[in-house]
Structures are given as structure tokens and as C-alpha cells.
Amino acid sequence: MVARLLLMTTFGQPATLRERKKLRTRQALVDTAISMFSERGFDTTPLDALLDVVEVSRRTFFRHFRSKEDVALTAVKQLWSAYLDVLDETEKSGALVDVFRDAMLATLDRMDQDWYRRFPATLRLIEQSPSLNGHSLQHCAEIQAEVALRLGGPHRLELRLLIEFFVATWRCALDEWLPACAPGELPECVRRAFAAMDDSMRLEA
Amino acid sequence: MVARLLLMTTFGQPATLRERKKLRTRQALVDTAISMFSERGFDTTPLDALLDVVEVSRRTFFRHFRSKEDVALTAVKQLWSAYLDVLDETEKSGALVDVFRDAMLATLDRMDQDWYRRFPATLRLIEQSPSLNGHSLQHCAEIQAEVALRLGGPHRLELRLLIEFFVATWRCALDEWLPACAPGELPECVRRAFAAMDDSMRLEA
DNA sequence: GTCAGTGTGCCACAGTGTGGCATTTGCTCT
DNA sequence: AGAGCAAATGCCACACTGTGGCACACTGAC
Structure with missing residues (x-):
């Protein structure tokens, strides 16, 4: 069992047929959700419309995702999950x-x-829907707590501040x-924003 | 009509009976909501329970507040509304x-x-309920946009950063x-947090 | 082949939020 | 004071999200 889990997480492909099937429906839900929400709007697309297309019952959907917002924010969650991995490996x-x-x-x-x-499609959805925005911000908060944990507890005021600033700068x-959303330009945007942090603290009225 | 509106906003008491009555039920909703949510939990208290106590129909409630979260976050919204007023008056x-x-x-x-x-009761509710936390964060975001508007548009990257940092520091x-939640200590907490901003940027691993 | 485990479907239900329409209540003008 | 008007409210029905319970089907292990 442990070996199989390792196999799944190390390489992308899960070993068993069952798990592959599960992933297929999950992936179908994510893809269809992004495309339908982008086309018809998040708030104006009932969950049932998505379920009819993917041919999945509501009960099953909620075993894969905690909420309608959850499936829409998959790309965001993947990013932060990967970020935590990178942070763990970094010295x-x-x-x-x-x-x-x-x-x-x-x-x-x-x-x-x-x-x-x-990811860009997800950002546009977030921009457009208050509900998604709220869930996205809350997820950021959870990530902040996670990062704080990995750096020695949330007790230090300065550390908490810095993490808040980091996420704010990223946003x-x-x-x-x-x-524009050109994939190649994102790193440059990140560098510019981080370079502007010091100047922002010295802004005069 | 204009004179009456001015009367209402300048002094706390609205002129007409109708408006006072409206404010009374609004106030009753806010007070009862905070106390019921604090006692029984936000997520585990149905809105109908609140409405039964205050003796107000659901339809009326939703003419006063946009959502169940809205009524719980009244104190937070009052604070930021007052903050924007102060900011407008400040040179x-x-x-x-x-x-x-x-x-x-x-x-x-x-x-x-x-x-x-x-306010402290509201903070504890926020801490306890993810839904409230999300709405609270989203409200912060709206306030940030408002502050940016009052200082010359959201176009400057440095300004946007600074406003993000300010709200983060406040949180x-x-x-x-x-x-502790001792009212007298809050200003001191604010001063300490703002004083720590510079050090946080210079934190070493 | 049998059997346990698990993913899934179906049904019913609670809770939130909205639209439409009638009713009451405060306000204004004569 | 009384009639008319506008605003606030109440009531009913509905759409949508999310959950619990139970049965079924399929996968994998013995």
C-alpha cells in the first residue's frame, strides 16, 4: 500500500485501474468546470449544469470537491501546493x-x-465572482499559516508580517x-513587484 | 428631504418615526445575531432561529443585510466605514x-x-467560521480598492503594495x-505591529 | 468464485437567498 | 381629521448548494 502511494505521488500515474478512473472523472470535472464557468459565468452556472455535462451525480462531485468554488480554484490550489513543496526542498x-x-x-x-x-482563466473567474474571490483569499490565509508553521511557528510578529507581505506582493x-497573461512575463512581474516593496514603504503623500 | 437626510447623518438620530423604527429592527438584528452566533456558533445557528427571536420575516432581513455573514460582520464594516471618513478628513x-x-x-x-x-466578539466569530473569514477578507479587499481610489487611482504598483501592507499589518x-481584547491595548498593538514592519523586511533565515 | 472495500448513484432533506404580490404603516397634503 | 401615497414588511413559492442514508456496481485480494 505504501509502495503504491509512493508510485502514485512520484510519477503522475496511479497504479490501479480504480485510481486512474477516479482521476479521470476528477480531471473531467476540473476541465469542464473551467470552460463552462468561463463561458457562462461562475455565479450564473448552476452546479447541475456541470454535472449533466460530465455525467456525474452531485453526491460524487462532493466527494471530490468541498464546494463549487473548490473545483474552480483547482489551479490556484495546485500552485500553492507546489510552492509548499519547493519551500520544503529549499535550504x-x-x-x-x-x-x-x-x-x-x-x-x-x-x-x-x-x-x-x-490559471489565467481561473484568475479571470476570481476577478468576476465575489464568492470565488472570498474563497481564494481564504485559501491564501491557510497557506500563510502553513508557511509560518514551516519556519518555526506563528509566534514571531515579524515573521507573520513578512509572510503577509509576501502573499500581498504576489497578488x-x-x-x-x-x-496580458503571457506565461513568459509572469516571472518578470514577480521580480518587479518584489523590487517595489522597499519603495512602497517609503512612499510620501 | 435633503435637510432631513443631513439631519440623520449629522446627528445619530433620524428625524422620522419610520426611519427610527427601521434602525431599531436593524439594531435588534445585529445585537441578537452577535449574541446568538457567539453562543451557538455561526455555522450551527440557522438564520431562521435568529428571525424567530427578533420576530422578523426572512424577506425583511434580506432587505437590511445582503447575507447571514453581512449581519455578523457589522462591527467590522462600521470600523472601515469610519476609517474612510477619517481618511477623507485627514490632510x-x-x-x-x-x-x-x-x-x-x-x-x-x-x-x-x-x-x-x-468587535471582539465578531473577531472570535471570524476566527471560528471559514465562511465569515472569507467574507471578512473580501471586505478588506474592497476597502483597499476604495483607499487606492482616494489616493489617486490604483495604477501605481507601489501604492497598491503599500495599501496591502497596511491592511496586512492591521490584521x-x-x-x-x-x-486579551482589552480596549485600551489595541492602539499599542497597532503601534507595535507598524513598528515591526521594517524589521520584518530584513528578517534573515 | 467469493468476499471485502470503495467509488458511485439515487432520494430526501436542511439551509440560504430571491421574486412576486398583498398588506400594513408611517408620511403628506388638503 | 381624513384621503391618498410611498415605503416597509409579511407571506408564499422557488432555485441552488450541500449533506446523510442506503443500495448497487466494480475493483482487487484470497
Whole structure:
């Protein structure tokens, strides 16, 4: 059992037929969701419409995803999950801001082409739907707590602040990137945003 | 008509009986909501339970508040509304971070005793319920956009960053304050958090 | 082949939020 | 004071999301 789990997580393909089938329906749900929500709007597309297309019962959907928002935000969650992985592998030395920034750049480098197709669409959905925005922000908060844990507990005020600043800067970078959404330009947007942090603290009225 | 509106907004008491009555039921909803949610939990308290106690129909409730979360977050919204007022009255000079911080200190000084009773309870509700947390974060985002508007448009990357940092710092200050929640200590928490901003940027691994 | 485990479908239900329409209640003008 | 008007409210029905219970089907192990 342990060996099979390792097989699944190390290479992309799960060993058993059952698990592959499960992943197929999951993937179908994610893909169809993104495309239907993008076309008809998130709030104005009932979940049942998605389920009819994918031919999956509501009960099954909610065994795969916690909510309608959850399936729409899959790309975002994948990014942060990968980010935590990168952070675990990174040896931290020097300024923590740079560690956070470089880990994000490394993460962006890892994401595949399929992700770069879904992620901008997801950002547009978030922009358009308050409900998605709320869930997205809340997920960011959970990630922040996770990052704080990995760096020695949330007790230090300065550390908590820095992590908040990091995520805030990342969101600003996304806003700069969103209009064009050229995959190659995202790292540059991230670098620009992080470079602007110091100046922003010194802004005069 | 205009005169009456001015009367209402300038002094706390609206002129007409109708408007006072409206405010009474609104206030009853807010008070009862905070107390019921605090006692029985936000997610585990059906809206109908609240409506039965206040003796208000669902239809009426949703003419006063946009959602169940909305009524629970009244204290938070009051704070930010007052903050925007203070910001409008303030003449901005010197470092913008200080302007933001001082405006918040001035706002805290303005809030009345009733607010200081409800606000900590609201924070605990937010901490406990993911749904409330999401709505609260989204409201913060709306306020950020509003602040950016009042300072010359959201186009400047540095300005957007600074506003994000300000709100993030405020949230950290709240986290420091939350355990004790002594009204007099909140300004001190705010000052400490803002004082820690620079150090946080220089944190080493 | 049998049997356990698990993913799934179906049904019913609770809870939130909205639209339409009638009713009441406060306000205004004569 | 009384009639008319506008606003607030109540009531009913409905759409949508999310959950619990139970039965069925399929996969994998013995």
C-alpha cells in the first residue's frame, strides 16, 4: 500500500485501474468546470449544469470537491501546493523575502503547460465572482499559516508580517500580469513587484 | 428631504418615526445575531432561529443585510466605514505608512463603547467560521480598492503594495490583540505591529 | 468464485437567498 | 381629521448548494 502511494505521488500515474478512473472523472470535472464557468459565468452556472455535462451525480462531485468554488480554484490550489513543496526542498539562507520570492519563481518554473492554460482563466473567474474571490483569499490565509508553521511557528510578529507581505506582493504581481497573461512575463512581474516593496514603504503623500 | 437626510447623518438620530423604527429592527438584528452566533456558533445557528427571536420575516432581513455573514460582520464594516471618513478628513503629508497608521488610531479613538463590546466578539466569530473569514477578507479587499481610489487611482504598483501592507499589518495587530481584547491595548498593538514592519523586511533565515 | 472495500448513484432533506404580490404603516397634503 | 401615497414588511413559492442514508456496481485480494 505504501509502495503504491509512493508510485502514485512520484510519477503522475496511479497504479490501479480504480485510481486512474477516479482521476479521470476528477480531471473531467476540473476541465469542464473551467470552460463552462468561463463561458457562462461562475455565479450564473448552476452546479447541475456541470454535472449533466460530465455525467456525474452531485453526491460524487462532493466527494471530490468541498464546494463549487473548490473545483474552480483547482489551479490556484495546485500552485500553492507546489510552492509548499519547493519551500520544503529549499535550504533557507539570506534574506527571507528573497527566499520566498525565489521559491515562487522556482514554482512557476515547475508548472506545466496545461496549468498555464487554466490559471489565467481561473484568475479571470476570481476577478468576476465575489464568492470565488472570498474563497481564494481564504485559501491564501491557510497557506500563510502553513508557511509560518514551516519556519518555526506563528509566534514571531515579524515573521507573520513578512509572510503577509509576501502573499500581498504576489497578488499585486498577478494583477500586473493579468491583462496580458503571457506565461513568459509572469516571472518578470514577480521580480518587479518584489523590487517595489522597499519603495512602497517609503512612499510620501 | 435633503435637510432631513443631513439631519440623520449629522446627528445619530433620524428625524422620522419610520426611519427610527427601521434602525431599531436593524439594531435588534445585529445585537441578537452577535449574541446568538457567539453562543451557538455561526455555522450551527440557522438564520431562521435568529428571525424567530427578533420576530422578523426572512424577506425583511434580506432587505437590511445582503447575507447571514453581512449581519455578523457589522462591527467590522462600521470600523472601515469610519476609517474612510477619517481618511477623507485627514490632510495627507509625510510618509504614507504613518498617514494610514495614524488614521487608524484616530478611528479607534472614535468608536464608542458599544462597538468595543461587539468587535471582539465578531473577531472570535471570524476566527471560528471559514465562511465569515472569507467574507471578512473580501471586505478588506474592497476597502483597499476604495483607499487606492482616494489616493489617486490604483495604477501605481507601489501604492497598491503599500495599501496591502497596511491592511496586512492591521490584521496582525488584531491577532496580537485578540487573546486579551482589552480596549485600551489595541492602539499599542497597532503601534507595535507598524513598528515591526521594517524589521520584518530584513528578517534573515 | 467469493468476499471485502470503495467509488458511485439515487432520494430526501436542511439551509440560504430571491421574486412576486398583498398588506400594513408611517408620511403628506388638503 | 381624513384621503391618498410611498415605503416597509409579511407571506408564499422557488432555485441552488450541500449533506446523510442506503443500495448497487466494480475493483482487487484470497
